[in-house]
Amino acid sequence: MxxxxxxxxxxxxxxxxxxxxxxxxxxxxxxxxxxxxxxxxxxxxxxxxxxxxxxxxxxxxxxxxxxxxxxxxxxxxxxxxxxxxxxxxxxxxxxxxxxxxxxxxRNGRQKPQFFLNSSSKKAKCVTLHIQGLDDTDRRGLCEEALLKVRGVISFTFQMASKRCTVRVRSDLPAESLASAIADTRVLCAKQVVKNHEGDEVLIPLSAAAQSERALPDYLPEEDDEPEKKAAGAVSRPAxxxxxxxxxxxxxxxxxxxxxxx
Structure with a gap:
């Protein structure tokens, strides 16, 4: 039941x-x-x-x-x-x-803003790349880990790219997320940021904490052009x-x- x-x-x-x-x-x-x-x-x-x-x-x-x-x-x-x-x-x-x-x-074709368009100035979003996020079981473990972190408001997954966008209180360090995820013993998280050239890079969260002032609150959502998205997306099996x-x-x-x- x-x-x-x-x-x-x-x-x-x-x-x-x-x-x-x-x-x-x-x-x-x-x-x-x-x-x-x-x-x-x-x-x-x-x-x-x-x-x-x-x-x-x-x-x-x-x-x-x-x-x-x-x-x-x-x-x-x-x-x-x-x-x-x-x-x-x-x-x-x-x-x-x-x-x-x-x-x-609002236009029905507007770009989605889920968990990124924060109505609270006390919140920020962190994008994580999670090694080991391979299936729904691992996703469940990740969800359980994040729900235990005080200060996590919400999160959404992009399974094809092994990413999780986590909305948190502004005073919660990204290290806390990585630590909770590491406690699963099968998952490992790095923060996704953009460098000065605009390229995405993966930063170990210990290093990210040292340069936190230079990091953006969150990454924009992935390209929302329908044709490009359809070409690169991994469809859910029938x-x-x-x-x-x-x-x-x-x-x-x-x-x-x-x-x-």
Whole structure:
């Protein structure tokens, strides 16, 4: 039997893939279930739920549906008002709320800004290249490691390039991320930065810490030209896509059985 954290974590993984976002929001069970998870007692479930919603809100077509979902905006307001929650959770809730509240004047073809367009001046983004990030099991280990680091707000993976963009509080050193990832004993992280010539280089985080003032907060997202992206991307195998679709329906059924009356 899947528990709440397992369900929302897997749903977050599906939502991290752009091609799944519309289907998740249109599904009759998943979006209402996510709203109910916003009232969950577990901070881990809350954070994973907010990360999922943040992914889903990247598709401009989803914003109106999400905003109008019964209880969505009220639940986000309640999270922001809860004093016992960490600033990581409340900051992400504020960000999701702001996106859903914004005037829908954005072009649907705009460049995605997920986790990079920070609504909080107290946050920064760090791009890591993670040696050993080869499959979903290793990705799961990396997620668990990052979630243990106090000050991590959210993260997103680019599996084809073995990268992870981590949004953190501005006072969190990148070394803390590398240390947590190294504790998995199968993964090793370096920071991705651009040198003076504009070329990307990998910096061991011990060295990056020594020259932190010279490093950018984050790298821009990879080239968003559709043709170039399609040529260089590594597609998810058909079997994996099928499993994702199967799980989506299973999750919806679980949410319905658990929460509806």
């Amino acid at each position: 899947m528990d709440a954290l397992s369900v929302v974590s897997q749903l977050r993984d599906l939502a991290s893939e752009p091609q799944n976002r519309e289907a998740i929001v249109q599904d009759q069970g998943c979006l209402p279930g996510l709203v109910l998870f916003l009232d969950h007692r577990s901070p881990e479930v809350l954070l994973a739920t907010l990360q999922t919603l943040r992914y889903l809100a990247e598709l401009s077509l989803n914003i109106s549906t999400m905003k109008n979902e019964l209880g969505m905006m009220v639940s986000l307001e309640n999270i922001v008002a809860r004093d016992e929650l960490s600033v990581d959770v409340t900051d992400l809730a504020k960000e999701v709320y702001a996106i859903l509240s914004a005037s829908p004047e 079997a994996a896509t099928a499993r994702g679709g199967t799980w989506l329906h299973a999750a919806a059924g679980f949410l319905s059985r658990t929460f509806y009356w």
